[in-house]
Amino acid sequence: MTTMTVNDAISAALAEEMRLDPTVMIFGEGVATKRHDLLEEFGAARVRNTPLAEGIIAGTAAGAAATGLRPVVDLLFAPFLCYAMDEIVNSAGKLRYISGGQFSFPMVVLAMTGAGWGVGAQHNHNVESWFVHSPGLKIVMPSTPADFKGLMKSAIRDDNPVLVFADIALGYSTGEVPEEADAIPLGKAAVRREGRDVTLVSYAKTVGTCMAAAETLAAAGIDAEVIDLRSLKPLDETAILRSVARTGRLVVVHEASRLCGVGAEVAALVAEKAFASLRAPVLRLTGPDAPAPASFPLEQAFVPQADAVVEAVRSLMDERAIA
Amino acid sequence: MTVLPLDPVQALERMMLIRAYEETLIDLHGRGRAAGTCTSVGQEAPAVGVVSALTADDLILTNHRSAGHLLARGADPGRMLAEVMGKRDGYCGGKSGSLHISAKEFGVVLTSTIVGGELALATGVGLSRRMLDKSGIVACFFGDGAATEGRFQESLNLAAVWKLPILYVCENNQWQAFVHRKETMLADGIVGQAAALGVETAVVDGNDPLAVFDAASAAIDAIRRTGKPFLLEAMTYRLRGHFEPDDQGYVDKAELARWRDRDPILGLRARLEREGRLTAEAEAAMEARVRAAMEAATAFADASPYPGVEVLTTDVYA
Ligand SMILES: Cc1ncc(C[n+]2csc(CCOP(=O)(O)OP(=O)(O)O)c2C)c(N)n1
Ligand SMILES: [Mg+2]
Secondary structure (H helix, E strand, O other): EEEEEEHHHHHHHHHHHHOOOOOEEEEEEHHHHHHHHHHOOOOOOOEEEEOHHHHHHHHHHHHHHOOOOOOEEEEEEEEHHHHHHHHHHHHHHHHHHOOOOOOOOOOEEEEEEEEOOOOOOOOOOOHHHHHHHOOOOEEOOOHHHHHHHHHHHHHHOOOOOEEEEEEEOOOOOOOEEEEOOOOOOOOOOEEEEEEOEEEEEEOOOHHHHHHHHHHHHHHHOOOOOOOOOOOOEOOOOOHHHHHHHHHEEEEHHHHHHOOOHHHHHHHHHHHHHOHHHHOOOEEEEEOOOOOOOHHHHHHHHOOOOHHHHHHHHHHHHOOOOOO | OOOOOOOHHHHHHHHHHHHHHHHHHHHHHHHHOOOOOOOOOOOHHHHHHHOOOOOOEEEEEEEOOOOOHHOOOOOOOOHHHHHHOOOOOOOOOOOHHHHOOOOHHHOOOOOOOOOOOOHHHHHHHHHHHHHOOOOOEEEEEEEEEEEHHHHHHHHHHHHHHHHOEEEEEEEEEEEOOEHHHHHHHOOOOHHHHHHHOOOOOEEEEOOOOHHHHHHHHHHHHHHHHHHOEEEEEEOOOOOOOOOOOOOOOOHHHHHHHHHOOOOHHHHHHHHHHHOOOHHHHHHHHHHHHHHHHHHHHHHHHHHOOOOOOHHHOOOOOO
């Protein structure tokens, strides 16, 4: 085990995969400058800075992926994906299907998002559900350095376009990472804490929020289970349903806004497939339908906090069983 | 990897096949048996001229007006018709329809009907040629309208900076759907933009397949020699509407008549007759071959079954 940051875990995954497979390469605005170790080890052909043009960066990745390479592109901040939307959604996501399966698009798109740096709404926007809604793409949003490394490795090996969203606030957070970490399969959630009374489903930094809430709840005799989705697509439906079948209560927590967010999907899934297990209504704690503010107290208020999770769970425990 | 000189008689027959294919489609559409399509009637010369200058290793990216590019490359008109009709034996199993047919076996990769989509993908295909040490170049066909998208500039700039082996072929057909080119750009063509990015360019009469072949061959030589991209702009005209059906009520009659007089097939035919290289018998034989090919293609597409609904969600993921 080594202790490393999320940023270093991403670089470590890249380095290991680039060593294993000569077709893996990375490019983006400032990639060769910022990931200098990769440039040193793999050279300027495989680690490239690009012009400031997200559309062509993503399109180049898609074209290269369809014809023999495994490109990783760093598009920096998630709102910049708007400039690359066509290439990711219409090309990488659809051309396999449209072509009757003639092509595949083994590529990875990296982007940061989330509150923590006060960068404001044009650098911080949790847009992950846009891509969950688009066919042909896979989406991961891990919460620990070990998961970033393991899921990044799987993303690079996967024959489909995978978007890896990194929560800005987690970039410098540290954690234990196994030395020769195995790839962690896409589509598998992690149970961060087992519990009997309520299921807290989350991803990215609000997993930590849920863990903190679970501690507080435990002191009050309420036993919360915390599920870290890690992958948003494929979604680990089994893990969610198995947990809710035991606890009968569900709170979904994420920073992205509520309407048509991942929480809506999780709630609908449980309503469709585990209705009989529910002992209380499903609740969602999410960011508001507002652009993300820069001011520190406003930015904090944007993100669901642990005391709000505690309160939500308490309200469910008081709720009479819905028969 | 030498490319033989273009045999003008063969070029004529290829153009006739493309025209006959699209006329067949128009007819099938009129009888309710195929969806509407974007035809390339009047633009057969850039297709035949450029594609004939490519080798088997070269890759092609194209767009919604792609029938000429595919047929010039040797695609089977029967499988193309089947694709447009949504049949199982189409090149994409009926999932594409007419607008984004690709045929990997012929090196026709990544056809996009998002205007400018192919420009964004071409750089990646060029990059993979470089990184994997492949000898082929990439030919990317697009329209004058696509050149007004920002992607055009982004694509050429990156190709120039990274020295990617891409032949950009703009078929400047004067139309961008229902908008005349003159309404959207002040220059008569797009090469000026490319020159500003450091990309070598040439302009060619896009209704003369032999001139296009020569210009494309020279451009491809330059790409192989320098490793850098090249933009070839073929000046031509869309003789039919944007999409079938289209009554062309918005088209200036005098302009259309002028370009009809310059029909690339009639032009080459007259020239070959004049030069004594095409006898009446040879012409009749060509016409018969093309007719037979289209009859066989139509029969093939007709006989092909529709895909079963079990493929509705296959090939979403690899
Ligand atoms: C991004 C996008 N915008 C608009 C359209 C609708 N559209 C399809 S073809 C076309 C005209 C394109 O003009 P040009 O690039 O000159 O190609 P041409 O059709 O003349 O061959 C338009 C506007 C589209 N398919 N994609
Ligand atoms: Mg046009």
